[in-house]
Amino acid sequence: MKLTLAPAPHIHSPFSTRRIMIDVLIALIPAGILAVLMWGWYMLVLEIGSMVLAELLEFFIMRVFLKRKNFWPDGSAAVTGLLLAFNVPAGIPWWMLMVGVFIAVVVGKEVYGGIGNNPFNPALVGRLFMYISFPVAMTTWPKVDWLNFSRAAFNLQTTATPLNVIKLHGVTAALQKFHNLPLNSFLGIIPGSPGEMSVVALVGGFLYLWWRGIVSYEIPAAYIGTTFILSALFWMANPSAYIDPVTAIMLGGVMLGALFMATDPVTSPVTAKGKWIFGIGCGVITVLIRYIGAYPEGVNFAILLMNALVPFINQIAKPRVFGVVRKNG
């Protein structure tokens, strides 16, 4: 019997950073499988390839440059890689995605000192870089080709996304081009980034994380709720230029962004109150960019802008300390 000494508590919850990241990857599996079913094996290569590259980059930087001898991968880089692969058009040349992964992991995360220190969501930093550097490839959306694994995704016919069509030609044109738009966007049978397609798959994954106690509901509720309400106001003002709010929250990156990108623990506020402020801010910026700005979609910018405000939100949204009466109301 060899006795050890350590300060209390002597037991620990089953959670570790690694366990959380593995759970996030599990939650993303449904959307990942769906993407492969839609575009074939090439999509699987992109997903796995970016996860592996992200982990290798992080391992190399931590061990070689930062000299962290006891660093072991915790899976957070793989989450970044997978989210980035979910956020680019399915037919993207593989080397462009690799460049994006490099920027996401190195510039978005490791230069700040690794996990926990990055102010911006690394995957979104990578995506923004790609959006600016490869504008054509990043806006060329291949048509969905169900269960056709043999063809390379490069050669697929391209199409515009519903948000694009709405922006350029109005709602009527979009509804003519995309039959059953509300239902199909719920199921995920519309053109767009591979990971943001199916509301069912994304919400299912999120519910798993919520059931595991890893994420809280505030940010998605605030984000999606705000987008819904603002979209409803625009729609009521001019139903021919703006899509109805139910479809609006299912199109583009709102679901993926609200459920998996904005909820990144490192780059979101800590208190429930802070999360509400953060989510509402994301929703407002998203709708303003969509309907008033030059871009058809604003999730990427909205989350990055709100990321920058997180330190400030953490300052103003403090939890109520038990037994302390607040001064000034």
Added chain:
Amino acid sequence: MSVWTFKGGVHPLTKKFGRKASIEKMPIPQRVHLFIAQNLGKPPKAIVEVGMEVKTGQKIAEADGFVSVPLHSPVTGRVVEIKKQKHPVTSRPAEVIVIETTGDDEWIKLNPAKPYEQFTPEEIVKRAQEAGLVGMGGATFPTHVKLSPSKKVDILILNGAECEPYLTIDDRVMVEFSEEIIKGGLAFAKAIGVKEILIGIEENKPSAIDAMKRVGGPLGIDVLKLTTKYPQGSEKHLIYAMTKRIVPSGGLPMDIGVVVQNVSTARAMYRALELGEPLIERGLSITGEGVETPKNVIARIGAPVSELLDFSKVKDEASRVILGGPMMGIAVNVLDIGIMKGTSGITVLTDNVVKKGTETNCIGCAMCVRACPMGLEPYLLYKMFKKRRFNDMMDTHLMDCIECGACAYVCPSNIDHVKAFKTAKNVIRALRRR
């Protein structure tokens, strides 16, 4: 029946292995090791010398002032040594009286011993001090001080929450000594002049709830079922859960008209009044994955940890011995120290359940913020601690921390918040003294 609770907290596996094990009486140990400092406040002053013969219940250390209680010999025998030993609570060398038993058990009891109704309130308070009573849930604050509130009090709460995982002794005491607890509680109520007595018990102890209801119910004592959640037994959170009153920051329960006493303390009060027994023995659990048969025992104060462990058969895989429960208890690696008035259990953990792992970067997951029952931001306090910003920590309510360990329990990055906060509190107290 509704269930009562507070905001925050964590749900470690309760692992109440010994909840069906009836309380056994430990044989009187060959030697007892008594730390003189067993209570919060001022430790008493020793009044025995090496070589002196002492009887069971004889006073061997005198209370030093009001916030202090005397210490009594738990056995009949001879003082063989007064030595210095590392005190597990303070980690500093402290005086220990070692008494070797002669084999007899001759008692010196407190006088008079009579039904509690015949004591006046003042006599009850006086007896609590004479008998060396302290809070037996672990805090060891002198009972008579709590029974002398300087403010108007209208509710007495008996704390039977026992929220620490593994520990089962309060549960068993409530089942097996219900009447003694109720009578002790009535004596407390008489001492502080309150009518309303509440008992709070976590809902994972149904037989204790039934027993207390059966005995206390007819006397108008309310038993409230509490959510099984750590730290439900924390004084402030127990009061909030049961009365919705909030102890102000830096204040005491009596500021909001409440006095809280542990159920085992109530039993000790009863025995001090009606049997004239000073506090020389207590119930405790010997439990954890590291023992063969988890037990609940009544043992003399000062009984060596090693003997108690032999009594329950320790496994070879045992890797940590804890005085108290796993959340707030203190690890020891020297087993010849004696149990104290505040030792509610000895938890023996095996290597596979002991918390370990190296600290990694905080990922801002806010699990600590959600877990903190005091509404603090442990992650932020820890960041300040790393930069040695003690004044900022104070402004961020460090002093409200109750050191329950919920934050360190949930932290996925394995950060030891509590250890850091204890250090910071000591630094701040030292700075204040200057």
